[in-house]
Amino acid sequence: MATSFKKRALSPAKMQEVEAVTAAMPFSGEKALFSAQQAVSSAACAVEEKQKFVPGQTFDANAGVPHGGASTDYQVGHIYDVALSAIQSNPLNPRFVYTDTAIDLMAKSLKANGQRVSATAYLDENIAVVLIEGETRLRGARAAGLQTLRVEIKKRPSTDQALYEEARAANVERKEQTPLDDALRWKELLTKKVYPNQRALGQALGYSDEIVSRTVSLASLSSRNISVIAEYPDLLSLKMLVAIREYAELMGDDDALKLILEIAAKGLSSREVVARRMAAQKLPTKRPRSSREAVSYKGATGEIKAFEKNGRLELSLKGLSAESVQELTIALHTLLA
Missing domain, CATH: 3.90.1530.10 (Conserved hypothetical protein from pyrococcus furiosus pfu- 392566-001, ParB domain)
Incomplete structure (x- = not known):
């Protein structure tokens, strides 16, 4: 109680x-x-x-x-x-x-x-x-x-x-309700299997696979940056939050925090944030679009990330025992063979 x-x-x-x-x-x-x-x-x-x-x-x-x-x-x-x-x-x-x-x-x-x-x-x-x-x-x-x-x-x-x-x-x-609230709660709901996967969650709430994936990706923002972003309602659109998250992944939390405060002070748009990231990355085009899905195995949690354009697939799990790592490795080798 x-x-x-x-x-x-x-x-x-x-x-x-x-x-x-x-x-x-x-x-x-x-x-x-x-x-x-x-x-x-x-x-x-x-x-x-x-x-x-x-x-x-x-x-x-x-x-x-x-x-x-x-x-x-x-x-x-x-x-x-x-x-x-x-x-x-x-x-x-x-x-x-x-x-x-x-x-x-x-x-x-x-x-x-x-x-x-x-x-x-x-x-x-x-x-x-x-x-x-x-x-x-x-x-x-x-x-x-x-x-x-x-x-x-x-x-x-x-x-x-x-x-x-x-x-x-x-x-x-x-x-x-904001995309930031959705991101953090959806990650928990998927981990706890309240919804079996992102597609089921999206169908229940009326969102496309892409929107769900982009929203869930926001959960990777650090708690420090989340607490600061939450103080500025104008930053809580999905486009802006995704732009900030991508910048944080490239530049790190400290630089991302500085950018968040600059966005709030100067009223930067999500396009300007994307341009800032691309300038730092020195890439003329956008990064390959990816989809993420939370997964769990033997008590460990993680995610599968799929990159559509270049055919790349990434699996990450944290909290596995040594025995579970060996068991999963053998299973993957068997599957790939």
Whole structure:
């Protein structure tokens, strides 16, 4: 069960230390460190609802009339004032990165205007309230020192895919989903086999193989560069992010960080970033287009990268035991023979 916490400022040095540790941790729910947008969508903070909310009351979602008193007998289709300590984050939250700016904006909105949009959640087998969507409001409520969050109880999604897709659809509707969020979460979903491969993920969400591949490739950006990029909403288009990622692969993280700050300061376009990379690379043409797919074997994870134009295929795996390396090597030799 999630616990309440008080927001405290971190020094830049401490922030780097936390980022380095977090980059190696499993990412779900409260462990997500960054934010994909500097400003939480003003639409999500400003959407008006017909009914006024008073802390301590529960609401009938159909009638919109408050029942007196608090309730722990949650029913699907009703809205409740739920203690923050009783709420768990969505384990497949489509939003992956959260900036302090975004959380502070939400906290100020909740303090000044109250919660105008209910979060949505389902009940798990332990009768815990698990968010479907509403993580920004949850974090904002904690930062604001509030005790409760207004939550509509919905039917529990039948599968992990259904849970992710319902939450993501809500974010897309509010224009809160970014390619950076998608890249980091899709990589996890593919690794955990929530979707068997990139094509299945793309078909479920309505994206082409190329878009999925380009998006997933963004997950190779360093946590430091991701945290900086997230502070600049104008940098969060797929074209710009891919251009930055390609530049980082060529020039390294430090040079990429300098370029990111220059892009933000000067308003460089993605075309200018590509031109900067090509000038550094001294190549007159674009690099061969590649597709990537996450793979796992004997507990190790990695990816297969295929280059369409020159017929090159690369396989990389990390975390294999010596025995597994030998076994896989023999299998590949047999296959190639």
